Amino acid sequence: MKLKNFIGGDFLEPTLGNYIENMNPATGKVISLLPNSTHEDVQLAVEAATIAKKSWATTSGEDRFKILNKIADLIESKLDELALAETTDTGKPIKFSKAVDIPRAASNFRFFATAAMQFASESHAMGDYAINYTLRQPIGVVGCISPWNLPLYLFTWKIAPALAAGNCVIAKPSELSPTTAYLLGEICNEAGLPKGVLNILHGDGLHTGSAIVAHPDIKAISFTGGTNTGKKIAEVAAPMFKKISLELGGKNPCLIFADCEYEKTISEVSRLAFSNQGQICLCGSRILIEQSIYEKFKTDLIHKVQQLNIGDPLLEATQIGSLISKAHQQKVMNYIQLAKEEGGVILCGGKIPITNSQTQNNAFIEPTIIENLGPQCRTNQEEIFGPVITIQSFNTDEEAITLANDSNYGLAASVWTNNHNRAMQLTTKLNTGIVWINCWLLRDLRTPFGGMKDSGVGREGGEEAMRFFTEAKNI
């Protein structure tokens, strides 16, 4: 299969004819070719978007709602096809694609479809002699760049609010997970989205992503990906005075107290650590356990994790699939080696498993738990983004907070305790954009989403996203 760019409602070959291979990481087999788009393709997409933008900006909220809601319906109706594509591109368990990735992509469109009708702005009266009111107008043409870990989920999380707010979009999925984005183009045509309103370009960051960021007519960039890439994007976009939203990496702490609901916490920690093979920016990777339950919790967690079913992502029973690529597998294995060199003790996992699927070229890694590492070592400071966690102990709430905040990242934390006062106290002291109490990945799409410190700039979700994708004008 040869994927094409989606520009002005048509499916086009890349102008310079360059293609990249798309690999199924669970089998090591090439499954398709995708365009490696260049500046020339970005230019075509910008021209299509520029033609479409006046009409889309003045389309009524109700009409935008109807189209975006129809896209949500179509995503739902194509659940099996989209889930299969997501799993084949990424190696994630099909059960996960069906339960998380694709339903959430539909929810993103449905949620922001309603935002198109309900988005409102403020007015400020000055006594009884004057009134200000604020218009929030579409920016025009905006760029959305997303990663491979939750492909359609994160792609639509950006595109849907950008369209709902009346912008035209140039969007790029990761070169490692292009297929559902390609299928989204077909869905948009079927839903009646006017030509040029959404343009989807395939390619790598070097050629396609950087050309989107540098294009002078693309006035805002919404990016999710690694912290180093975020820096590069900011270096180009900031001097051009583009609006930028950067959702970057994490090294998320998980604080477990002796008074937690024990069985539920064991089970949830296994989930928050290893869902999607640990390749979710919100996964917990530094597990902090109160000393009095440390040994028991450790033993029970290892037992739970060793029961996780690793194998062929296409089987419904599989809980742990493949990592995204051989290169990423190597990166994660290097971190496991580093952990050993730093004095870490591997409690379980740490190896490439023998799986039932074709083993030679696939990218699996066993879920891995490491102890005996201090907070300052690289294993506890750098984002690994794979099925690898460390466990550390603490004695007091203050010590737990110090360990939790000892990171350049500040994306998400979770706190596990039945002491309500303690939970409330801790939430104010944790330096992260999101704190969950006795739960994880429970998301209300109206809430602000994003991180502090090296985890990014700005917030997505609800009003925050609608405000990002509009210019405020005070009258």
Ligand code: NDP
């Ligand atoms: P990358 O930063 O490598 O890539 C993200 C996207 O940016 C891809 O589409 C990539 O293209 C593109 N890109 C790469 N270089 C450039 C560039 N110079 N200019 C413009 N675009 C570029 O991240 P990964 O795809 O490896 O994703 C994993 C990272 O994403 C982790 O750090 C994770 O924490 C973070 N993440 C953050 C989330 C959050 O909400 N905070 C959510 C999910 C993930 P290509 O891959 O095709 O080269």
